Amino acid sequence: MHGFLIYVLKRLGQFLFVVFTGVTLAFLIAHFSPVDPIEQTVSLLTSFGNTDPRSVELLRESLRELYGTDGSLLEQYFTFWGRVLTGDFGPSLSAFPTPVSTVIGRALPWTVGLLTLATLLAWTIGNLFGALAGYFRNNRFLKGVGVLVMSMQPIPTYIVGLTLIIVFGYLWPVLPISGGAQLNLEPGFTWAYISSVLVHGTLPALTLVCVGLGGWFISMRSLVSNIVTEDHVVYAELAGVRGRTIFSQYVARNAMLPQVTGLALTLGHVFGGAVIVEFVFNYPGVGKLLIAGIYAGDYSLVLGVTTIAIIAVAAAMFLIDILYPLIDPRVKLG
Amino acid sequence: MKVLIDLLRYNREFLLGTILISIILALVAASFFAPYDELATYVVIPDMPPSAEYWLGTTSRGQEVFWQLAAAMRNTLLFGVVVALVSRVIAIAVGLVSGYLGGRVDQVIMAINDTLNALPNIPILLLLVFVLRDQMSWPILAVTAALLGWQHDSRLIRSVALSLRNREFTRHAVFSGMRTGQILWREHLPYVMPIVFYTTMNNLIWAIGLEVTLSILGFSDINRPTIGGMIYWANAHSAMVAGIWWWIVVPMAFVVILFLGLFMLAMSVNEYIDPRSRLARMGA
Amino acid sequence: MHEVLSKAKKTAVTPKNVLTVEGLKAYYINEHFGVRREVRAVDDISLTVQRNEVYGIAGESSSGKSSLIKTLAGAIRPPMRVVDGSVKFDFGGQSIDVYGAPEQLKPARWRHLSYIMQGSMNVLNPVRRVKHSFHDFAYRHMGLSGAAFWSKVRQHLERLGLDPDVLEAFPHQLSGGMRQRITIALATVCEPEFIIADEPTTALDVLVQQDVLGLIKDVQARMQASIIFVTHDMSVHAAITDRLAIMYAGRLAEEGATQALFDNPQHPYTAHLIGSLPRIGDVRVRKSLPGKPPALSDPPSGCRFHPRCPLAIERCSREVPLMQPSATGGRVACFRAGEVVAA
Numbered sequence A: 001m002h003g004f005l006i007y008v009l010k011r012l013g014q015f016l017f018v019v020f021t022g023v024t025l026a027f028l029i030a031h032f033s034p035v036d037p038i039e040q041t042v043s044l045l046t047s048f049g050n051t052d053p054r055s056v057e058l059l060r061e062s063l064r065e066l067y068g069t070d071g072s073l074l075e076q077y078f079t080f081w082g083r084v085l086t087g088d089f090g091p092s093l094s095a096f097p098t099p100v101s102t103v104i105g106r107a108l109p110w111t112v113g114l115l116t117l118a119t120l121l122a123w124t125i126g127n128l129f130g131a132l133a134g135y136f137r138n139n140r141f142l143k144g145v146g147v148l149v150m151s152m153q154p155i156p157t158y159i160v161g162l163t164l165i166i167v168f169g170y171l172w173p174v175l176p177i178s179g180g181a182q183l184n185l186e187p188g189f190t191w192a193y194i195s196s197v198l199v200h201g202t203l204p205a206l207t208l209v210c211v212g213l214g215g216w217f218i219s220m221r222s223l224v225s226n227i228v229t230e231d232h233v234v235y236a237e238l239a240g241v242r243g244r245t246i247f248s249q250y251v252a253r254n255a256m257l258p259q260v261t262g263l264a265l266t267l268g269h270v271f272g273g274a275v276i277v278e279f280v281f282n283y284p285g286v287g288k289l290l291i292a293g294i295y296a297g298d299y300s301l302v303l304g305v306t307t308i309a310i311i312a313v314a315a316a317m318f319l320i321d322i323l324y325p326l327i328d329p330r331v332k333l334g
Numbered sequence B: 001m002k003v004l005i006d007l008l009r010y011n012r013e014f015l016l017g018t019i020l021i022s023i024i025l026a027l028v029a030a031s032f033f034a035p036y037d038e039l040a041t042y043v044v045i046p047d048m049p050p051s052a053e054y055w056l057g058t059t060s061r062g063q064e065v066f067w068q069l070a071a072a073m074r075n076t077l078l079f080g081v082v083v084a085l086v087s088r089v090i091a092i093a094v095g096l097v098s099g100y101l102g103g104r105v106d107q108v109i110m111a112i113n114d115t116l117n118a119l120p121n122i123p124i125l126l127l128l129v130f131v132l133r134d135q136m137s138w139p140i141l142a143v144t145a146a147l148l149g150w151q152h153d154s155r156l157i158r159s160v161a162l163s164l165r166n167r168e169f170t171r172h173a174v175f176s177g178m179r180t181g182q183i184l185w186r187e188h189l190p191y192v193m194p195i196v197f198y199t200t201m202n203n204l205i206w207a208i209g210l211e212v213t214l215s216i217l218g219f220s221d222i223n224r225p226t227i228g229g230m231i232y233w234a235n236a237h238s239a240m241v242a243g244i245w246w247w248i249v250v251p252m253a254f255v256v257i258l259f260l261g262l263f264m265l266a267m268s269v270n271e272y273i274d275p276r277s278r279l280a281r282m283g284a
Numbered sequence C: 001m002h003e004v005l006s007k008a009k010k011t012a013v014t015p016k017n018v019l020t021v022e023g024l025k026a027y028y029i030n031e032h033f034g035v036r037r038e039v040r041a042v043d044d045i046s047l048t049v050q051r052n053e054v055y056g057i058a059g060e061s062s063s064g065k066s067s068l069i070k071t072l073a074g075a076i077r078p079p080m081r082v083v084d085g086s087v088k089f090d091f092g093g094q095s096i097d098v099y100g101a102p103e104q105l106k107p108a109r110w111r112h113l114s115y116i117m118q119g120s121m122n123v124l125n126p127v128r129r130v131k132h133s134f135h136d137f138a139y140r141h142m143g144l145s146g147a148a149f150w151s152k153v154r155q156h157l158e159r160l161g162l163d164p165d166v167l168e169a170f171p172h173q174l175s176g177g178m179r180q181r182i183t184i185a186l187a188t189v190c191e192p193e194f195i196i197a198d199e200p201t202t203a204l205d206v207l208v209q210q211d212v213l214g215l216i217k218d219v220q221a222r223m224q225a226s227i228i229f230v231t232h233d234m235s236v237h238a239a240i241t242d243r244l245a246i247m248y249a250g251r252l253a254e255e256g257a258t259q260a261l262f263d264n265p266q267h268p269y270t271a272h273l274i275g276s277l278p279r280i281g282d283v284r285v286r287k288s289l290p291g292k293p294p295a296l297s298d299p300p301s302g303c304r305f306h307p308r309c310p311l312a313i314e315r316c317s318r319e320v321p322l323m324q325p326s327a328t329g330g331r332v333a334c335f336r337a338g339e340v341v342a343a
Helices: A002-031 A037-046 A053-067 A073-086 A100-135 A140-152 A157-171 A191-227 A231-238 A243-280 A286-296 A299-326 B002-010 B012-033 B065-101 B103-118 B121-135 B138-148 B151-165 B168-175 B180-216 B227-236 B245-273 B275-281 C002-012 C065-072 C102-108 C130-142 C146-159 C164-168 C176-188 C206-223 C234-240 C258-263 C268-275
Strands: C017-032 C035-050 C054-058 C080-091 C094-097 C113-116 C194-198 C226-230 C243-248 C251-257
Touching (some): A002 A073, A002 A299, A002 B121, A037 A053, A100 A243, A140 B245, A157 A191, A157 B180, A243 A286, A299 B103, B012 B245, B065 B103, B121 B180, B180 B227, B180 B245, B227 B245, C017 C065, C035 C226, C035 C251, C065 C226, C130 C164, C176 C206, C206 C226, C206 C234, C226 C234, C251 C258, C251 C268, C258 C268
Antiparallel strands (some): C017 C035
16 A cells, blocks of 8 residues: 555656646746737737727736736746636636636536547557457458558548548538537537537547557557567466457456556647647637637637646546556555 | 668568658659749639649649649658757757666656656647747747657657666776767667667657648748648638639648658668567568 | 487387477578578477476577477467477377377366476466466366365465465565465466476575475475476486486487486586586586587587587588487487596
């Protein structure tokens, strides 16, 4: 138990360090921008015309606190941390006067749902086929699967998404290519709404799965083809242990461990893919929000999404790391 | 040289990769003989489908797709190469030093390494693009991308360097009074070169993917032709809806050719370096 | 050749032989970029192992002894392949032709033929408890219900001086010697007739080594099992084996009763191996052989030992010496057999 505690504390420290570094980096990038975000935003806002001076002042005030010129650099830095910790990024420009936190809060479930589903699917399918392909080296079908998923793997997310849109949106229009759900449906736990969410999520999720699959496949296949030569597997084979047991308990079970760690390590990358997918499919998650925020010049929103993304990715990694001992007795029992 | 010929003869991936990349390089070479200025618009009749006169058709902006593509490929590749080279320097330096010094220093460097690796690249890059706005030029973007894209590779290099640390020749070099820098440069660098080569390919793929993505979103200098930039303009003119499919399909097809080519080369090089996978190919 | 075959035929009919190996050749065959390379790890080996016998195989590292027993156990993988010869087991009337009819071997594994592997630090699955290994390896062969099976396993562990609670442990919680003892328990729990032991004591420190050797001897005597015991350590062979085969560069150099071999080695290589053993009170400087064991991909012509042999004559580099009956009742492959004086 003692070893486990040390393990958790180490991971927690790492998590906090990642958040600290990320937030600091976001602060520095925003702070040393050659553009003055406050005046730029205010001028953008007032150019729309009918804004009352009081809300402009409110906006200017919160922006100044976020990136502003009040106080020394260190004071500003602490103010920024205060904002981050309370989740208060001020009002959003593009959805004025809705607070950024509300806008992000609305979008976050979409992204989390899409990413969790797609990542788990890609991980499971990729590892399953990778393990089979590593174990049954000469199986023709698995070799074919390998060529297919491996040739999809290097292609950028955007291109895969666009190809799927062309195929399922234009050539064979069977799936919706835009949005998160049918617009005229009332959100809620109704069959109509849920099925609409699922149907709308199919292509975005499929894109992410296509892009993610190959990496897991390749790494799992090479892990398995190394593990089959390890002593404990050879020994089980010599003992005439059943093939199914060897594959699942001796080979896959051991090969899975580095893949779980790998899952944590690639989350940041996966999030980048989600940003693109959400843009391509006009999916109402934080990625689309980020890009829309950039187009609209919405400073608070962009900084808010970036910070939340850094924290969320680090938190997800931390979660996976904490769950890891459940499958590896060497960590749990120290 | 013999190795190359052997690879071409016996390794299908290497052959296919070489062919695909040759197509891309031929295109890049052609870009230097373009009849029009790559930045100029409305130099040909817009919206013409592929024909004998316009091989790959023309865009709604009055540019020939073929010549745009050639210039775009050159610029995109240039970006990728710059990112790959700059991030190689960092990855090699960090990996060799961390692996050579080992112990505490190694732990600290790797903790920092992993922390940077845990940060999501795309949001940070987008934030930077956002605050820099018009000051954002492709060299700045390339350097930034390079700063974000070395951690994975430095870890690989470090693990090789770590194993070299206790080898006889290293101790010998230390006792004979070689300086640390010299040891790393002369003795250790040659050992990690194969893995550096392999990671360069992967890094190139990643960097080009990043460039394509950012330009498609319109977050780079959109007037300078790049593969992503072409798709950006095609989207801006709703090319798919308007039936100007060649404007969008051609750059997509060539992106796929480029990526598959690089990927095949990376795979076959990896196989050449790692005899275990070579053994597996023989039906072991 | 004639001699070898006729001898092999004669022994094949004797029912006492549990293992009969005839003219076995197993090569690593590498084909890369169109160039074919052969490594003759096991080259024309014939031998027999009798019931209730501990048969030792000795030789330097890379002499092919590990390859030989892997081939005997039917545990070889490409690129290694059996090119010629046969390996036959005879377990109380049930005969198994390992390479003629490989499907016969699988059901016999662990029931009749078990294996103690080299580097047994790592033979237990790191993510499963020890009891799961016992279940996976032995449950099917014992034909016992769950409770009876576990009480048998516990009883077996206790008889080997192991606390049955180790069943609940994960391998990483146990010491190396402990893991080795568990491996031996695992290999003997089904009471097999034949055990192949590949360097089972090499990675252990000396005290634990004695202990483990005692354990193996004990189990063997109780079960009347046959063991092939492989190690490079001649002192271990002196302590445990009944008969001993000396391997050099993929071939047998000499075979005979262990005692006779130590007393009166017929092959110069055997003499060298024995001569290099330290003896109490012996202050002579040990002679070391010049040169290194040959690369099996490109072995010397004729007798493979001739470049290092102090007695080599011209004929040794031309002709391959065959296994012949030796003066001490064993077999030896040397043109100058018997001229050797023990060092």
